[in-house]
Amino acid sequence: MHVQLAFAPNVAPLPAPRRAARAIERVEHALDVPFGSANPLRQLGALAFLSFWVALGSGAYLFVVFDTSALGAHASIDALKGEPLLGGLVRGLHRYSADAFAAVTLLHLAREWAHGRYHGFRWFSWLTGVPLVLLLVADGMVGYWLPADTRAQFVATTIGEWVGWLPGFGDRLIRNFVTADAISDRLFSLLIFLHIGVGLLILLGLWVHLLRLVRPRVNPVRAGGVAFAVLLVALALVAPALSTAPADFARAPANVPVDWFYLAPLALAQGASPALSWLAVAAVALLLGVLPWTRRETRTPVVVDPSNCTGCARCFDDCPYGAVVMTPRSDTARFKSIARVDPALCAACGICVGACPRSDPFRRVPTLATGIDLPARPIDALRRRLDAAFVHRPGAAVVFGCDHGADVNLLGGRDVIALSAPCLGQVPPSFADYALRKGARAVLFAGCAEDACAFRFGAAFTHARLTGAREPHLHPRARGPRVQEIDAARGDETRVQAALNQQRESIDAVA
Ligand code: HEM
Ligand code: SF4
Ligand code: SF4
Structure with missing residues (x-):
């Protein structure tokens, strides 16, 4: 018999763009190899x-x-091609890193969208990302103006027409900035000031973007970062970034190469009309801006139980979103502080529940009330379901899964007790020990890969807790082949099944 026991979900199934999410997960998974x-x-x-x-x-x-x-702008940049190993390389690096910045940001945006990470408590991270896209495109446009070549001429004249279309700017803008007479030293000083200034504004925007994330991952894995940098250097050397001919306002520029990451709105303004280009920009900005409010919020944040909170601060240490703060308490002389939760920041992931020492299933209390808990999916329900399952199935294998990873409820075969949590991080390691004490033959933790965790740290903390690197530890008596873990994304159920079969075989072989 296959006992299917899932917590009643309090987070709706993954949102609308499911198919996109699946496709991205499949590609991500393929690249893991x-x-x-x-x-x-x-x-x-x-x-x-x-x-x-x-x-x-x-x-x-x-x-x-x-x-x-x-007079000197074009020559000073064009001269870099004469010193390929320093100037040319640096110019190429600047061009390709700027393109990479745009490309990787767009992929990041698409991935967050596909995984449904744009609404609810994440509205802030999403919304603060949107102006960054606009700023980076604007900065790129100004950058392409600086080399004073025919592409810069295209950028200057088209920006003039484009911005000039807006009410209040008109012909004056074109006269002041983009005619031969207007090309002055002052203009180039202004452009370089804008280019650097907008870059610094992006940096400020990035700081705001990450404000709500604890320990945001801003550095890539070393090997990946090095490979990425080597790729940029190779591109810069193999296909150097070059200027086109010097700008000549007496003639319209012909055959100008367009960098679509940065110049697409201008190409559209010239190819179709400034009005259509503005409409497209406004539509994209509006669509991205309202996206967080297109889905109903379904999460129920955690609640602290003062009678069970000892003020140990483990929930504070483990919360990926800074939703927990420790505050002094005056109602008891025994404990100096108590956890407090900001519901607006809480992702309802339950990682704090898995960290709380009061979530220990061995406690001899009729109801497992813990220090911090998810009201819709309390830790007591997990213990009750395990207890109930073992009445009928002593010797079954227990698989703890996560709502965002492989669907453990799909596992086939006899004697499998499948339990899915909002995040694997909600399941304290003591539950594995508890299941073994109840007679479980094997316990398998099947969650997302560490870098794919829907709640950032759930998978990594589960691994650290099971291996004794982070509190709460798995009891040493439970370590070994009987408690195993596997990374498994949605659609990976067959792999989980195979891992479970193999685990049971190896346990039987030793017995
Ligand atoms: C401009 C370049 C951007 C950079 C460098 C950047 C960087 C980052 C970083 C480092 C994180 C933290 C990842 C982690 O530690 O879990 C993050 C999170 C996030 N970013 Fe961006 N981001 C950028 C633009 C955007 C844009 C344009 C959007 C969408 C409009 C966006 C949406 C998000 C969201 C929703 C999260 C939160 C993910 C979560 O809660 O798990 N970002 N970003
Ligand atoms: S982990 Fe539990 S006991 Fe410790 S501070 Fe948080 S709620 Fe209180
Ligand atoms: S449920 Fe998750 S986001 Fe909310 S307080 Fe606990 S660890 Fe933080």
Whole structure:
């Protein structure tokens, strides 16, 4: 008999763009094979940061050699091709890191969207990301103006027409900035000021973007970061970034190469009309901006039980979203502090529940009331279901799963007790020990890969707790073949089944 026991879900099944999420998960999974922990799709935010730093560093060198006079700008940048090993390389790095920044950011946005990470408590992370896209495109446009070549001429004239279309700007803008007479030293000083200023604004925006995340991952895995940097260097050397001919406002520029990451709105403004281009930009910004409010909120945040909180601060240490703070308490002389939760920040992941020492199933209390708990999926329900299952199935194997990883309820075969939690991090390791004491033949923790955890730290903390690297530890008596873990994404149920069969066989072989 296969006993299916899932907690009643308090988080709706993964949201609308499910198929996109599945497709992305499949690609991510496929890339796990060659890349392992350096899988680029699992560290897009960190790779965007790396691209930004490379762009900033290479930009600093270009600033030193750049001549901000109208007559000298083109020559100063064009001359870099004469020194390929330093100037050319740095210019190429600047160009390709800027492109990588845009590409990786768009992938990061698409991935967060596909995984449904744009609403509820994540509205802040999402919404603070949207202006970053607009700023980076704007900064790229200004950047392409600086080399004073025919592409810069295209950028200047099209921006003039594009922005000039907006009410209140009109022809004056074109006259002031983009005619031959207006190309002055002052203009180039203004452009470089804008280019650097918007870059620094992006940096400020990134700080705001990460404000609600505890220990955000801003550095890629070393091997992945090095490979990424090597790729940028190779691109810069193999396909150097070059200027086109000097701008000539007496003639319209022809055959200008377009960098679609940054110049697409201008290409659309010229190919179709400025009005259509503005409409497209406004539609994308509006769509991204309202997305967090297109889905109903279904999460029920955790609640602290003062009579069970001892003020140990483990929940505070483990919360990935900074939703827990420790505050002084005056109602008892025994404990100095108590956990407090900000419901607006809480993801309802339950990682804090798995950290709380009061979630210990061995406690001899009729109801397992713990220090911090998910009201809709209390830890007591997990113990009750285990107890109930073992009445009929002594010797069954227990598989703890997570709502976002492989669906453990699909596991076939006799004698399997499947329990899915909002995040594997909600299941304290003592539950494995408890299941073994109840007679479980094997216990398997099947959750997402560490970098794919829907709640950032759930998978990593589960691994650390099971291996004794992080509190609460799995009791040493339970360590060994009888308690195992496996990374398994949605759709990986067959692999989980195979791992469970193998685990049982190896236990039988030793017995
Ligand atoms: C401009 C470049 C961007 C960079 C460098 C960047 C970087 C990051 C980083 C490092 C994280 C933390 C990852 C972690 O530790 O779990 C993150 C999270 C996030 N980013 Fe971005 N981001 C950028 C743009 C965007 C954009 C454009 C959006 C969407 C509009 C976005 C949406 C999010 C969301 C929703 C999260 C939270 C994920 C979670 O709660 O698990 N980001 N970003
Ligand atoms: S982990 Fe539990 S006992 Fe410790 S501070 Fe948090 S709620 Fe209180
Ligand atoms: S449920 Fe998750 S987000 Fe909420 S307080 Fe606990 S660890 Fe933090």
